[in-house]
Amino acid sequence: MTATTPPPGDTGLDAVVSRRRFLALAGGVAGAAALGASLGPRAWESLFGGASDPAGALGSPGGPRLVLVTLYGGNDGLNTVVPYADPHYAPARGVLALEPSAVLPLADGFGLHPSMPGMKKLWDAKQLGIVHGVGFADPNYSHFESMDIWQSGVPGTPVSTGWIGRWLDLTAASPLNAVGIGPTNTVALTGAKVQGVAVPAGPIVLPGRSDEQLLYEVLARTTRSEALLLAAAARSNTDLITMKRQLGGVLDATSTGNPLHLEAGTAATAESSLAIADGGGGLASPGVLATQLSIVANLILAGSPSEVYSVELGGFDTHAHQEPTQHTLLAELDTALSAFVDALGASPRGRHTVALVYTEFGRRVGGNASGGSDHGWANVAFVAGPSVNGGFYGQPPDLSRLSEGNAAYTTDYRSLYATAFDRVLGVDPSSFLDGSFPTLPFV
């Protein structure tokens, strides 16, 4: 096993890859062969332990970083970025409509939900971009299918890889180049042969004596003859050792730090607070997102080479009694994200970080009689960071021309991804997306 030589048959992978090719890679013989290419721990050490990075697989300190912030459940975008001056807004929303005097005014008749003063400050500092009308052509009202469409980057036929996962497969080939925070894997970071690592809260202490750890490494090696799932299980063990060796020092040293400078009680540090972050159902604990973003900030500010990070907050499925729930969740997003951008902006290492905030779908424009809203279509997305070009992008949906009660999409969600590939990760988007999508000048 060597670090840089692709296995036989994989030499065409850096060429433009079609969706058909992605599908072929996702399973069967090609997938099994690809899994066999997993690197041994020694190889990682030589690849990333020193100053050189022969494969160019990882980022340099201070380079561009992409942070995905996934809001599970379908956040109500019309009450997040509120078109308060639109004469159709209040009549269409009914009891859900926010008072114009309550929102935090931005520009063009839009204002932020009252719980978002931190994001308002980012807007004033031109560090917040808002993309209007984001979605995809055929609305899908299932949380799971819509989120799959978002995370895979492929509408229509389900695929098992994520949009960042395919980038890991084809350009980085290192599990360290995408870091999820929390206990389980996220589809966005799943490739056919590389899975982004998942970082737990707190120091990473490997159990056992050193000779046991060596045996664990033997156990972690994959062989090509094994079933796919066995190989993937072995790979998670290999990747754990890689993660410990490359990120462990930073994670251990910073596990008690407070990079976002949040007051005590805001950023929970308990492992348990991470576990409930990925929900679509209930309310997450206060501080869940801040805890995750603190870990990301620690890694970026320490100069870690990982280029993509993923954090999440759940509980946005507000079919009933929406306002108090959404208020709590948006306040959590606001506090955590604005402190994160401030912390990164204060260091040369963080300055080129771009956070992308998205959710699986918007909500029905008209509220229901439970004081909530049902599953809808188009939504807003946020981009935030010290060096983003603040302002509005895309066309706001026309609230006087709803489709089945829903705001129609105007911006294909893959424009966000094309922009991230092109302007943050510096790769050709067409290698990872099925089609060509206009980039947006938010960065």
Added chain:
Amino acid sequence: MPDPAADAIPLPTLTRPPAPHASLIRDPAAMKALNKTLATEHEQLVTWWLARMVATSHPLAEKLTFLLHGHFPTAISKVRFPLYLYRQNQIFRTQGSGDFDALTQQIATDPAMLIWLDAASNRASNPNENFARELMERFTLGVGNYTEADVRAGAYCFTGWRVDGETDAFTIDQGEHSTTPQTFLGTRGVTTGQQVIDLVTHSEASSRFVPAAFWSHLAYPVTTSDPVVIELSTGYAANRTMSSLLRAIFEHPMFTSSHTATGLIKQPTEYVVGALRALGFTATDVGNARVPFASTLVAMGQSLFDPPSVGGWSANQYWLSTAAALARWKFAGRLAAVADLSPIADVPPTSRVDAAAALLSVPTWSSTTAAALHDASSDPRELVTLALVSPDYVSN
């Protein structure tokens, strides 16, 4: 089915919700105290269930209860009161192996689900669609087997469904129940939620959806068009009874194939409980500091009674994270350090790798694993630790 060992596990005291008009809501200190009590009760209820799983002489009943928790997920994060999660858990345990229509009716009219999917605030004037949609998408039919018009029609039929504030009993607020006849899944004149559930659970799509769901939980992931599912659906459609479906799954030739042997990654609960049972731990060990099961489950991403969403927990690659690998390794090391390993230690080193396979019910070790285990065979503790984190044990 009597299960004296499991039934001997004492149930924690579980708080009833205060009356809706209680002054608690305006008293932040009392609210905080209540939330603390509920968090403690949640921990105790998790311990209670895990102890049952370890103690039971009917593992299949507890496993089915666990799988049904994933199929009809409701979470403490929204339901708030562990008492309601316990009530639902008992429905899974006592009625889970019976008629799937009756089970769905029972779960739908029980407080946990009424709260979780907002039926309890559903009103005739403009219904919310939460329960009607998830009932069809997640519990009975699957996407593609209903229309948006069916979602809206179904939502009307569930309006007025309530939990009685005094008794926790299911009631229908007639003033909030729509009596407008709906056309639902092609049937005209539907007005009640019970009719809606009856129609979805007896539909042809459901006779494929339910077998596909449980085959995917027990063998390997399949879609509703898989030949195995088509075969199972005929038998299932005849009586829609879970015990018959499980028997048909276990007796299917593909269930004993190599596909099944490496078809699933154990869910964290299955992993932890399986290891505890295999290594001879008892219910009294659960909850005792020697066995760190609760922190392990959280670190592996599975908090019982608190699934992440109405989709329950995902499968396979979802669990194969580096964070979970670390939690497994720590747990395995701890278990092996405190377990009675005489079944391994009492046989000669050359037989210990096979003894570990027998102890952990692993049919055969893959060559990579066998090589590593042989190197550790002089030290039973090390051998068992490695066996527990091997891909062979982590998968089914």
